[in-house]
Amino acid sequence: MTAVATPARTDAPARKPGVRRRRLRRSTRDMLLGYALVLPALVIFGTFVFYPFVKNFWLGLYRTPPFPGLPRHWAGLSQYREVLTSSFFTNSLKVTIIFVLLTVPLGIVLGLGLAVLAHQQLRGIGFFRTVFSSTVVTSVAVASLISLTLLNPQIGLFNYWFGRTGSLSPLDDPKWALVAVAGVTVWQNLGLSFIIMSAGLQAVPDTLLEAARVDGAGAWSRFRNVTLPMLSPTLFFATIVGSILAFHSFGQIDILTQGGPQDRTNVLVYAIYRTVFIENNDGKAAVLAIALFVITLVLTLVQLRYLERRVSYER
Amino acid sequence: MASVTFEQVTKRFGEVVAVRDLTLEVRDREFLVLLGPSGCGKSTALRMIAGLDDPTVGTIRIGDDIVNDVDPRDRDVAMVFQTYALYPHMTVRRNIEFPLKSRKVPAPERTQLVAEATEALGLQELLDRKPAQLSGGQRQRVALARAIVRRPQVFLMDEPLSNLDAKLRVQTRAELIEMQERLETTVVYVTHDQIEAMTMGHRIAVIADGALQQLGPPQEVYERPANLFVAGFIGTPPMNTIEARVVREGDEIAVGLPGARVPLPEALGKVVADRELERVVVGVRPEHLLIAADGIVPATVTVVESLGHERNVACRLDDGTLIITRQEMDEPRPAVGETVRLTTQPETLHVFDARTGLRVDAVDAA
Numbered sequence: 102m103t104a105v106a107t108p109a110r111t112d113a114p115a116r117k118p119g120v121r122r123r124r125l126r127r128s129t130r131d132m133l134l135g136y137a138l139v140l141p142a143l144v145i146f147g148t149f150v151f152y153p154f155v156k157n158f159w160l161g162l163y164r165t166p167p168f169p170g171l172p173r174h175w176a177g178l179s180q181y182r183e184v185l186t187s188s189f190f191t192n193s194l195k196v197t198i199i200f201v202l203l204t205v206p207l208g209i210v211l212g213l214g215l216a217v218l219a220h221q222q223l224r225g226i227g228f229f230r231t232v233f234s235s236t237v238v239t240s241v242a243v244a245s246l247i248s249l250t251l252l253n254p255q256i257g258l259f260n261y262w263f264g265r266t267g268s269l270s271p272l273d274d275p276k277w278a279l280v281a282v283a284g285v286t287v288w289q290n291l292g293l294s295f296i297i298m299s300a301g302l303q304a305v306p307d308t309l310l311e312a313a314r315v316d317g318a319g320a321w322s323r324f325r326n327v328t329l330p331m332l333s334p335t336l337f338f339a340t341i342v343g344s345i346l347a348f349h350s351f352g353q354i355d356i357l358t359q360g361g362p363q364d365r366t367n368v369l370v371y372a373i374y375r376t377v378f379i380e381n382n383d384g385k386a387a388v389l390a391i392a393l394f395v396i397t398l399v400l401t402l403v404q405l406r407y408l409e410r411r412v413s414y415e416r
Numbered sequence: 417m418a419s420v421t422f423e424q425v426t427k428r429f430g431e432v433v434a435v436r437d438l439t440l441e442v443r444d445r446e447f448l449v450l451l452g453p454s455g456c457g458k459s460t461a462l463r464m465i466a467g468l469d470d471p472t473v474g475t476i477r478i479g480d481d482i483v484n485d486v487d488p489r490d491r492d493v494a495m496v497f498q499t500y501a502l503y504p505h506m507t508v509r510r511n512i513e514f515p516l517k518s519r520k521v522p523a524p525e526r527t528q529l530v531a532e533a534t535e536a537l538g539l540q541e542l543l544d545r546k547p548a549q550l551s552g553g554q555r556q557r558v559a560l561a562r563a564i565v566r567r568p569q570v571f572l573m574d575e576p577l578s579n580l581d582a583k584l585r586v587q588t589r590a591e592l593i594e595m596q597e598r599l600e601t602t603v604v605y606v607t608h609d610q611i612e613a614m615t616m617g618h619r620i621a622v623i624a625d626g627a628l629q630q631l632g633p634p635q636e637v638y639e640r641p642a643n644l645f646v647a648g649f650i651g652t653p654p655m656n657t658i659e660a661r662v663v664r665e666g667d668e669i670a671v672g673l674p675g676a677r678v679p680l681p682e683a684l685g686k687v688v689a690d691r692e693l694e695r696v697v698v699g700v701r702p703e704h705l706l707i708a709a710d711g712i713v714p715a716t717v718t719v720v721e722s723l724g725h726e727r728n729v730a731c732r733l734d735d736g737t738l739i740i741t742r743q744e745m746d747e748p749r750p751a752v753g754e755t756v757r758l759t760t761q762p763e764t765l766h767v768f769d770a771r772t773g774l775r776v777d778a779v780d781a782a
Contacts, residue, residue, distance in 0.1 A: 311468050312501035315572075316562070317489035317518035326514070330505040 154394075161387035169381065176384065184388040192364055193372040194392075196279060200368055201347040203283035204290070209339050211287065212294025213332075217324070219295070220302045230299070236292035241352030248285040249357055275362045282357055282366050286350060294339060301335030302328070341404040345397055369393050418479035418492075418569040418602060419444045420465055425474030427460050427626075434460040436626040438474070442570075447596050447603045449617030451610060453649070457626035458606045462572050465604060466495050478570060489518070494563035495572040498579065500555045502547040502562075508534075509543040512561045519566065533565040536595070553584045560592075564599060571596075571603045577612060589615060610650050614638065622646050640766075644773040647699050647766060653728060653740045657699045659770055662688055671698050671767075674734040676713040681762045683778035688767060696776065699766035702728065705741035707750060711757030715739060717750045731756065 163173040164180060184190055215233045219226055236244065252259050254270040271281035305328055313323045329336075351370040354360060360367035360375060367375070369389060376386035420442040427435040435457040442448045450458040463469040464476055467488035476483055483491055494515070502511050512533055516526045534540050537557040547555055556576060563571055576592075577585045593616055596603050607613055613620045614634045622629040622637060622645070630642035641647035647655045660671035669685030670677045678698070680688060688696065707729065715731035718738075727743040729750055741758065743749075750756050767776045 306499070306501070308497050308499055308501040309503060311466075311488075312495065312497060313503075313514070313518075314468065314488040315466050315491075315493065315495045316515035317566075318514070319489070319518075322518060327503060330503075333505075 157387045157390055160383050161391055163384050165382045165384040173384075180384055181388050181391070184385050185392060189372070190389065190392070193367050193369050193389075196364070196366060197348060197368040200279060200283055200286075200350065200366075201344050203280065204286045204347050204350075205340060205343040207283075208287045208290050208294045208343055209298070209336060211291055212339070213298045213336075215291070215295045216298035216302050217328075219299060233295045234292045234299075236289050237296065239289065239292075241289065242356060244289040245285065245353045245356035248288075248353075252281060252357075272358050273362055275365045278358055278362055278365045282353055285353055285357065286347070289353065290343070290346070294343070297335060297339050298332075301332045304335075305331040337407060338404070341400055345400050348393065348396055348400075369396075419446075419477075420570055420602065420604060421475075421477040422461070422464075423475040423477070425461075425464065425471045425476060427457070427464060427469060428472045433626050435464070435471075438623075438626075438628055440621055440628060440631065442602060442604055445600050445602055447593070447605065447616060447618045449613040449620045450604065450606045450623055451613040451617075451620050451649075452608065452623035452629075454608055456623045458608075458623045459574055460626075461623070462495075462574055462604060462606045465491075465570065466493055466572050467491050491570075492568050493570045493572055494566065494568040496556075496559045496563050496574065496576045498575040500547075500559040500576075500579075502555055502558055504547050507544050507546055508539060508550070508558050511547070511558055512539075512565050515562060515566045521566075529565050533561040536564065536598075537561045552580055553588070556580060556588065560595070564595070567599075567601075569602065571601055573603065573605045575607055576605075577607075578609070585612075592616060610652070614650070622649065624649070640775065640777065641699075642775050644697060644699075644768050647768070647775075651701060653702050653742075655699045655701050655766065656705065656739045657697050657768075658733070658737050658739075660696055660698045662694055662696055664689070671696060673698070673713055674737065678712060678765070679762060680765065680767065681778065684762075684765070684767060684776070687776055687778055691769075691776065693769060693776065695770035697768040697770050697773070699768065700760050700764060702740045702742040704760050704764035705739070706759050707741060707743065707747070707756045708759045709757065711759035713758045715756055715758050717752050717754045717756060720749060720752060731758070 161180060162175065162177055164176040166173060219230045219233055249272075251257050252270050252272050254260055254268065254273070257270065260268065260270065271277040274281075309327050309331065310323055313327045318326060349370055350368055351374065354366055354368055354371045355374070358366040360371045370393065373386050373389045373393070376382050376389060380386075422438045422440045425435060425438045426433065438457075438461060450461055452458045460469055464471050465478070467483065467486060471484060478491060478493070503514065506514065509530060512530050513526055516529060521529070534543060537560055539554075539557055539561055542550060542554060542558070547558065550558065556579070559576070573592075577588055580588060589612060592605075605612075605616060617634055619632060620634050620637050621631045622642075624645050630637055630646045632640075637646060638650055641650065641655070644657065647657065658673060660673055663670045663672050663677055665677070665679070668679050669689050670679040679685070713733065715733050717729060717731050719728075719730040721728040721730070722745075725745065727745060727747075727749065729741045729743055731739050731741065733739060739758065768774060769776055
């Protein structure tokens with residue numbers, strides 16, 4: 102082999118002086134082209150992500166004046182300390198975390214349940230798959246309005262079914278408001294959860310389940326010992342992404358409860374919204390937004406660390 | 417240990433007939449190989465024994481029991497899959513233990529059985545590893561250990577060697593034969609590899625298009641292929657076949673080949689004459705064809721392949737038919753382009769009915 106390769110190498114034509122220059126120029130050209138191709142994305146990200154992000158951090162360092170037009174005062178990190186230790190923030194954080202805990206696990210379990218049902222090879226199962234995934238194409242506003250009607254104390258079916266027509270809507274009941282909003286959210290996210298779980302189920306090799314059948318495992322054992330472990334990357338992904346989405350919930354809160362009653366549904370994003378648009382306190386809102394950013398960042402890092410390093414298994 | 421019986425089993429997937437009216441008995445403690453090209457239905461047949469597919473028509477028995485409606489886990493069979501189908505999230509130990517756990521075997525007994533199976537396959541060092549950390553050969557052993565650990569009545573193996581490299585395949589082949597003899601169990605083994613079939617099976621069932629073509633000991637299938645399919649499928653290089661006219665020369669029955677007439681052995685010729693066959697397909701295995709100065713069929717050498725211990729010589733007859741002969745290395749090597757003469761012992765000729773493709777045998781008449 103070397104005997105063949107060596108002469109080929111020595112036979113290569115001697116480089117002419119011009120070749121080198123042309124190549125250098127080409128690499129510069131490639132570089133410029135590369136930047137040119139990235140530029141639109143840079144401009145968009147710069148305008149809508151990087152600049153607002155820096156500006157937001159900067160806003161948090163200034164105390165917003167009580168009336169517009171008055172000068173801002175430098176507050177430095179003291180505003181961060183104040184806001185992050187305030188009961189307003191801790192209450193909102195608590196509400197948000199409860200909201201996440203109420204929505205994410207239940208959403209995953211229901212999504213998985215439906216996916217397992219729809220995974221059966223039955224005639225007409227395609228219809229059910231469509232129905233189960235339909236909430237994906239339902240907007241937050243529409244879903245929330247439907248629920249608002251259902252939960253209406255006078256004309257809503259919910260109170261009618263539970264024999265409490267005329268009494269308080271769950272949305273107005275401080276004890277139940279968050280649960281009600283969470284319920285609506287679970288329903289609304291069910292389509293996505295179902296689709297993710299279905300995709301995960303389809304990735305479980307049939308031969309593994311067949312091997313388990315021959316090995317003597319019943320349906321439940323196959324699910325617990327084969328399907329579920331094989332789904333763990335999907336479950337992990339759904340948990341993290343679902344949590345991030347839940348931390349960012351806004352639409353359904355705005356339409357259903359506006360954060361009430363008694364701030365019982367005042368989740369972080371809604372708190373930020375109210376702080377900006379009702380209290381007109383940009384500085385405080387900026388700090389809240391940074392807090393939300395940190396939470397999202399941590400979740401993302403966890404996901405990157407574990408999912409990218411494969412929770413899944415090689416076959 | 418048990419026999420496995422197919423009684424007129426047909427399996428359809430929609431319009432596709434995967435297995436066609438299959439009647440076959442796998443004897444108790446037999447190593448039976450289902451051999452056929454891919455897509456011939458052999459795997460479907462195996463899966464029906466396992467209970468992973470249900471027959472559309474017909475009956476399957478394991479021992480004396482009809483198992484058509486029996487769940488796979490209650491059939492007492494074990495299966496080794498082509499991809500091994502090891503549980504990737506479980507260690508080797510848990511993989512092997514899984515069939516026992518599923519059957520609620522008590523822990524002490526389980527430990528004992530796992531120890532025996534791992535020892536039999538030399539897996540002691542690997543018990544705490546996950547499948548992803550094993551080589552192909554090791555995974556294959558784990559799959560085997562998982563199959564033998566609970567001493568099933570019947571072993572089903574679906575191309576278990578096809579993912580191994582050539583060297584490991586030869587070694588594992590020998591080990592599987594040993595294992596079957598030691599465990600004295602019934603094995604149904606699916607493969608498309610005729611060498612595996614020839615070396616491992618007590619009997620071979622050749623399947624094509626979902627239908628059984630021939631069932632018999634490897635040597636018999638090789639020496640007396642039941643039809644043209646089997647003749648062409650078993651043997652490397654495959655049997656040479658050529659369509660020929662039947663010619664009567666006085667009392668002698670011969671076949672007309674390009675450039676020559678070849679007389680048939682008397683008994684065989686008589687059968688051909690009795691059946692009033694006019695066209696037949698004549699087959700001869702490459703190792704039975706000789707290049708000889710006094711040969712009767714002229715041919716032109718086109719390719720000479722040396723395999724180290726023997727030689728394949730490809731020639732074309734006068735009408736262009738490709739014929740392959742096998743030569744020992746100490747025979748003179750023919751030159752490409754050279755015209756040689758081929759000959760064979762009349763007893764080594766195979767004759768098939770050109771219309772049906774079925775074997776015409778002197779023994780049939782007796």
